[in-house]
Amino acid sequence: MRVAHSPTEMRQNLASLRRQKTIAFVPTMGNLHDGHMKLIAKARELAEVVVASIYVNPLQFGSGEDFDAYPRTFEEDARRCQASGVDFIFHPECLYARGGPKVTLCVDVALAGRLCGRKRPGHFNGVVTVVNLMFNVVQPDFALFGEKDWQQLLIIRRMVRDLHMPVTIVGVPTQREPDGLAMSSRNRYLTDDERIRAAGLSKALQAVRQAYHDGENDASALLEHGRAVLTEFGIEPEYLEICDEQTLEPLSRLSQDKRPRIFVAARIGKARLIDNMSLCTMEAIGT
Numbered sequence: 472m473r474v475a476h477s478p479t480e481m482r483q484n485l486a487s488l489r490r491q492k493t494i495a496f497v498p499t500m501g502n503l504h505d506g507h508m509k510l511i512a513k514a515r516e517l518a519e520v521v522v523a524s525i526y527v528n529p530l531q532f533g534s535g536e537d538f539d540a541y542p543r544t545f546e547e548d549a550r551r552c553q554a555s556g557v558d559f560i561f562h563p564e565c566l567y568a569r570g571g572p573k574v575t576l577c578v579d580v581a582l583a584g585r586l587c588g589r590k591r592p593g594h595f596n597g598v599v600t601v602v603n604l605m606f607n608v609v610q611p612d613f614a615l616f617g618e619k620d621w622q623q624l625l626i627i628r629r630m631v632r633d634l635h636m637p638v639t640i641v642g643v644p645t646q647r648e649p650d651g652l653a654m655s656s657r658n659r660y661l662t663d664d665e666r667i668r669a670a671g672l673s674k675a676l677q678a679v680r681q682a683y684h685d686g687e688n689d690a691s692a693l694l695e696h697g698r699a700v701l702t703e704f705g706i707e708p709e710y711l712e713i714c715d716e717q718t719l720e721p722l723s724r725l726s727q728d729k730r731p732r733i734f735v736a737a738r739i740g741k742a743r744l745i746d747n748m749s750l751c752t753m754e755a756i757g758t
């Protein structure tokens with residue numbers, strides 16, 4: 472496994488390989504957990520060369536967010552990458568010109584202004600700008616993203632479609648802790664008590680899903696089931712919404728053809744956590 476510290480070094484490492492081999496790319500901000508490992512395992516299945524990036528992208532953090540506090544654990548991350556068969560880590564010190572980039576990508580408000588975008592203006596512009604930049608450097612055949620960040624996954628798929636980028640985007644199901652909590656680097660901000668309460672997020676989503684499967688189709692009534700669970704766990708959601716999973720438009724009456732998905736975000740202590748779940752499947756998720 473090799474580590475490239477700049478875009479030029481990364482490009483040079485891949486230049487001859489890319490003519491003979493397929494490349495799968497796993498972009499991350501580091502502090503790798505089993506969810507990332509699942510992305511890497513899938514990448515290994517899909518391509519001959521696996522590249523993972525580790526870069527905490529300042530462009531996607533707003534003022535007052537956790538850019539400085541974001542866990543930076545490169546040594547441990549590199550060990551995990553090596554053990555799971557990553558061929559290259561792209562770990563740039565800095566990606567942008569001094570003073571920040573003067574040219575960035577912009578996501579339409581119809582996608583970026585909903586759900587997380589309402590509280591994090593500019594966040595998705597920062598994400599697509601760095602992902603586009605990294606795609607230009609790595610030029611992967613496949614790029615893998617977790618479904619936990621569903622809105623991000625949808626926006627990246629749309630970027631690739633709208634800009635005719637020659638890369639296949641692969642979404643990988645959310646990896647969960649035994650009690651159902653979606654794995655996230657931000658879970659490490661939780662105290663023991665907050666960690667117990669955080670399980671309420673996925674339990675609320677499951678309650679909504681169960682009520683839908685029991686025959687309730689009205690979104691307000693369904694959301695009541697979720698809110699009741701959140702209250703039980705002492706969680707005040709930033710949002711709890713049922714949306715069409717392809718357009719992110721909020722739904723008021725549900726039907727299978729609308730592809731309903733439930734989304735939640737909440738601040739628990741210092742951590743802002745998100746989760747989502749399709750209402751059309753019923754797989755068991757945790758105790």
Ligand code: PAF
Nearest residue numbers: 498499500528598601620
């Ligand atoms: O999902 C993440 O960790 C980040 O948003 C990403 C895709 C690595 C871009 O910085």
